[in-house]
Amino acid sequence: MPVDQTHDPFEDRLSAALHQAGGTFDTDRAALAAAGQVRGHRLRLRRRAAIAGGAAGLALVGVGGALLVPSGAGGSARHGSVAATGSGAPSAVAATPAVPAVSADEMVRTLTELLPEGEVTRGEARGTDSPLPPLAQVVFDDGEGAGAVSLLVDRVRGEGGAFDPASAVTPCPEMELPDSGLDSCVTQTLPDGSVVTLMQGYEYPDRRADTKTWSADLVTPDGTRVSVSEWNAAAQKGEPVSRPEPPLGMEQLKTLAAADEWRRVADAIPEETRRPTSSAGGSTGDATSHEGRRILAILTQALPDGAKVVSSDNDETEFAYAVVDDGKGRSYVQVNLQHDMSDVAAELYGSGAETLPDGTRVATRQGPGEKGGEGVVMWTVDTMRAHGMRVVISAFNSGSQTTAATRPEPALTMAQLRKIALSPQWELLGA
Template sequence: MPVEQRHSDSDSDSDPFERELSAALHHAGADFDTDRAALAAAGTVRGRRLRQRRRAAVLGGAAGVALVGVGGALAVDWGGGPSAPARPPAAASTTPEVASSAAGRDVTSDDMIRTLERLLPKGTFANAQGRGVDPNEPLVDPYAQVVYDDGHGAAAVSVAVNRVRPGGYDARQATRCPDKVYIPYDSCVTSHLPDASVVTVMKGYEYPDRRVDTRLWTANLVTPDGHHVTVSEWNAAAEKDAPISRAQPPLSAAQLKKLAAAKEWRGVVDAIPQDPRGTQEPPASVEEDGKAIAGTLVSLIPTSVKVVGRAEGDDDSQFTYVVVDDGHGRSLVQINVQPNMSDVANQLFGAGSETLPDGTRVAEHKAPGEKGIAGVVMWTVDTLREDGFRVVISAFNAGTQHSSPTRTTPALTMKQLRAIALSPRWRS
């Protein structure tokens, strides 16, 4: 997954993560139900900030926080629409340019907006919003967003920037094409620029099930110095709840790449204060841990069921999936293995859960899967040992999280899911 345009000014919580999480939930599903079954089925969140806050570990499932675009970015609800008053095209001669080296100077929301408008092709602008560099909130990324019209229809366009560790986990994730099991797309191409920056351009969709044909095209660029720039565009004036105003987003793949590579954004990244806690990258063992979880899951799948697909690049330390088929259709099976989860026990295990003689808590849920796709079901078994070691597994009656059912029920029974979740092999 499922991108980070990472804020919501309307949230009252002063913690920037809370605002990011709210934006993530809004993007991942405006119709997301925060019921216990959805909370129990934890999906993976690859965004750096969501990894830093353990609360994200209990959110996910079929309609939860998803990989969005490339690199786990969170998307903002633009609001507004085509009827908003238009702004005149930005004039290059009067628009201040964000300095290519902005360290030590303020970068305001107006700077971000004007720079985005200046770098876009000639057109009109409306509903501009942005955030500059806030020295008090290093985890809240600067961004700008506008409704842009080149004469062929209004389109939301945004840019967000942040800093990643050069060559680190987040840098690699930012420019990796997402797994099509979770994020469908038409094309995804990664290329290298002359300065050794890596940029990935993906042409995908706002809604994974394509219940509305809103297109979302993104470019994610990471420089050798750790500048991370995300540019996103839609073929509507807002990412959600706005009519499609043009066949495709306005910028071509080449234009997206050029906009992401503009030197102005690197100056903004340079102006972001260093987080005193540092960049919390996963340890070097993350990739091996991810592979170990995948191997254990495969070893626990009943022999009557064939594994026909696996996660692309087993490098998440707590999450993986397989696709299985018992001869009656494909079925997605996903699992999270998480230590130190005792503090969220009351959120995960309520009425209807049970406690085993060894103190392990178990909850079982049968619920609808991805909203908007008729007939998809998600069966989940969530377990929590006394020391906080959690294993939660979910199975779907579809081969991906965004496709129509391939069968009536998942390929694994609740009894089989329970046996996998409670296996002592996870301790190794």
């Protein structure tokens, strides 16, 4: 019996819907192809010696006045013992903060009080009212030279209240890898059940500069994460070495991360901005959208003055977009972020690419849009850090890639796109 060839309107509607979805899927094709090529390989190579989700990559900016710390501010009485910190048993995260919000000023003040005696100069800071985790960065001088210190607090949680800190703490990379940039790395379990990874190494894995970076990444049984990093220079990059080693020893760094004060900060982080994990340590669906939210937050905060966000979305991992209007028409801006892409750097960045002093590669493109919008142009700045994190930002002279141009050029210049792509804020998303 012949197959019935009767026309089905539903199939037409389904086909049209699929074509439309394909035409409006806003991701970087080259990035997606490269990601697929190294998918299996990069899962085995977690070789970046950095704080996952921490602030190790941030350069200190906005340095203000100096604060003198009273003698004994960093003593054991203030810190308390490492064994006494945190909760002794796992507990579920409350649906609402149990304590009042913590301001950026409070973050800096708390860090200052927990440091040993010395001079503290304030750098960047954020409170719990930010879509990004609370942060305090300072330049600390104990009389033997200035060193940058950065501390970030975050909240992770397990499903059903079950949570293993070891599943969330940054693991030690393979020390034998030539590009690990590490002198030492150890993961310890503390008496209260917290797990901490302590790393000592260099800012540049190839050690082309003498800038050292030491870090402590601590996760408690109740899901508080405290990531501390320090350098033997007044900034992570761009400043000369000012002392042989960072100002805090590894025991001091561990004690600072384990201080009870950071538990209150973690409790004040709003539920919707906390970083979720599964009980086995893998990312959940919420974690996927969580990274997208942070990509969107970094993008929108970095937009130039006058660029009003009309709409935005972050419904997939490694990608977010915003439609902005500076009064001259709508402009679509998208960001793709990928981790551990060093393996394909040579394929992505040809002879025309620029290499910055810190090893970051930069490629730029200006040309027609790729998805058929009449008169649409696409301006792109494609960057890759030395440790393999790739940030690609593109802007269009239309409110979408598939509709006609609404203005002669995108709302952001190439210089502005470059500034956003190279922002140290992307390092918050770790590796």
